[in-house]
Amino acid sequence: MSRNGETNMLSKALCPSETVIRVERYPATSRLLHWLVAALVLITWPLGFFIQFTKKEVSLDFYLIHESFGFLVLWLMLLRVGNRLMARPPQPQGPAIERLAASTVHGLLYVFLIVMPVSGFLATNAHGFPLVWFGLVPVWSPLDKAPDIAWSLSAIHAWSAWILLLLFALHIGAVLLHHVIKRDNTLYRIV
Numbered sequence: 084m085s086r087n088g089e090t091n092m093l094s095k096a097l098c099p100s101e102t103v104i105r106v107e108r109y110p111a112t113s114r115l116l117h118w119l120v121a122a123l124v125l126i127t128w129p130l131g132f133f134i135q136f137t138k139k140e141v142s143l144d145f146y147l148i149h150e151s152f153g154f155l156v157l158w159l160m161l162l163r164v165g166n167r168l169m170a171r172p173p174q175p176q177g178p179a180i181e182r183l184a185a186s187t188v189h190g191l192l193y194v195f196l197i198v199m200p201v202s203g204f205l206a207t208n209a210h211g212f213p214l215v216w217f218g219l220v221p222v223w224s225p226l227d228k229a230p231d232i233a234w235s236l237s238a239i240h241a242w243s244a245w246i247l248l249l250l251f252a253l254h255i256g257a258v259l260l261h262h263v264i265k266r267d268n269t270l271y272r273i274v
């Protein structure tokens with residue numbers, strides 16, 4: 084049994100051999116938040132990128148959906164930080180260098196998943212377009228229209244987007260390394 088009692092038995096359907104594998108999984112709340120945030124980021128990132136290629140008639144809709152999903156990521160990430168402090172993750176696996184690489188990339192993903200929505204939200208307010216969440220709820224901002232810093236905030240948002248993409252590529256590279264090459268249990272820790 085694991086420290087937090089979150090042991091998952093993989094059946095033969097997942098493991099074709101006769102062996103039953105015990106996997107120490109992330110707590111249920113961590114797994115739920117991981118997949119919710121992952122799905123939202125995988126929608127929000129391309130939406131943000133394609134805004135610049137859209138025609139005027141639809142670009143406002145793209146902005147609204149991009150900003151509203153992105154803002155949701157901020158609240159889910161704040162919940163996730165709280166959850167991370169309260170619900171203990173499973174013991175890290177593998178050699179020290181791999182554990183260091185994993186915790187560095189995971190930590191930076193947390194940081195950039197907060198920097199992204201905060202910089203986007205402040206940028207759009209500084210440009211003079213306050214967010215009305217999904218066209219329904221006006222969101223208060225600590226920053227009013229501020230043209231002198233608006234482009235700096237946009238630049239932070241755009242650069243952070245590419246850093247986030249790089250971190251995501253490293254993350255998926257590591258998942259593939261574990262699942263396809265090493266054929267270990269890492270993927271089952273989060274599903």
Ligand code: HEM
Pocket residue numbers: 124127128129131132133134135146149150151152153154156196199200201202203204205206207214236237238240241244247
């Ligand atoms: C996880 C959350 C978010 C992700 C992953 C994300 C991603 C992106 C990406 C990839 C771009 C294109 C950058 C480029 O052209 O190089 C972009 C642009 C933009 N995003 Fe986001 N975004 C997020 C949250 C937000 C939020 C919450 C807002 C505002 C409330 C926002 C407002 C904007 C705006 C206005 C642009 C157009 C460029 C600019 O003026 O900064 N984003 N975003």
Ligand code: HEM
Pocket residue numbers: 113117120121122124125167172185189190192193196251254258269270271272273
């Ligand atoms: C799309 C497919 C994805 C797969 C297959 C996947 C897989 C995984 C796996 C297997 C772990 C556990 C690693 C371990 O035990 O050391 C994990 C953790 C993590 N993943 Fe993903 N992931 C995906 C998408 C994403 C995305 C889009 C993000 C954010 C941009 C993300 C951020 C994280 C973070 C921050 C952790 C650390 C767990 C925590 O402490 O909350 N993942 N992921």
